[in-house]
Amino acid sequence: MDDDSIFMFSDSYDGKLNDIQQILLGFLLEVDRICKKHNIKYFLGGGSLLGAVRHKGFIPWDDDADVMMLRKDYDKFLSVLPSELPNYLFAQTQKNEKDSHFPFTKLRINDTLLSTEFTSRFPNIHNGIFLDVLAQDYTSNNAFLRKIHMKATASSRWLVLDKWRGTSVNANSRFSSLCANILRKIFPLG
Numbered sequence: 001m002d003d004d005s006i007f008m009f010s011d012s013y014d015g016k017l018n019d020i021q022q023i024l025l026g027f028l029l030e031v032d033r034i035c036k037k038h039n040i041k042y043f044l045g046g047g048s049l050l051g052a053v054r055h056k057g058f059i060p061w062d063d064d065a066d067v068m069m070l071r072k073d074y075d076k077f078l079s080v081l082p083s084e085l086p087n088y089l090f091a092q093t094q095k096n097e098k099d100s101h102f103p104f105t106k107l108r109i110n111d112t113l114l115s116t117e118f119t120s121r122f123p124n125i126h127n128g129i130f131l132d133v134l135a136q137d138y139t140s141n142n143a144f145l146r147k148i149h150m151k152a153t154a155s156s157r158w159l160v161l162d163k164w165r166g167t168s169v170n171a172n173s174r175f176s177s178l179c180a181n182i183l184r185k186i187f188p189l190g
């Protein structure tokens with residue numbers, strides 16, 4: 001890997017952030033091509049949606065892209081990836097990288113390294129420039145069940161962040177601890 005394919009981030013981006021955003025735009029166009037070919041519906045989410053609406057592009061400090069799909073489209077997308085994904089891209093999941101702790105798919109660009117504060121904590125996974133593909137699941141119309149679903153979802157996000165940071169879930173919250181224990185059994189993070 002040459003130095004031009006390593007992107008290191010700290011408080012100073014040294015002008016490479018615009019390069020990454022241009023790469024991400026090409027990445028999004030590739031996802032769009034695959035989705036159109038297979039009639040898969042998707043939408044932007046997170047900072048990518050905010051950037052598209054507010055900045056007519058990327059948020060100035062954004063270094064990734066977020067694509068959302070309803071579960072049926074997400075599953076279809078994953079099923080066509082092996083035949084559609086160009087060789088320079090890699091679909092990172094918990095199934096093909098045992099040390100990956102992401103409960104969603106990351107499409108990564110081979111032969112790149114996006115060096116962040118977390119890269120050294122997880123050296124055994126692909127850490128290239130990435131685009132997140134997340135499934136959006138339906139929730140209940142029942143307010144109580146919807147609240148449980150939202151709390152469980154938030155707790156699962158904290159589990160991933162805790163794994164990144166090397167910390168543990170808030171032990172002072174019984175609900176968070178309960179959800180964390182259940183989610184650890186369902187989605188072991190290594």
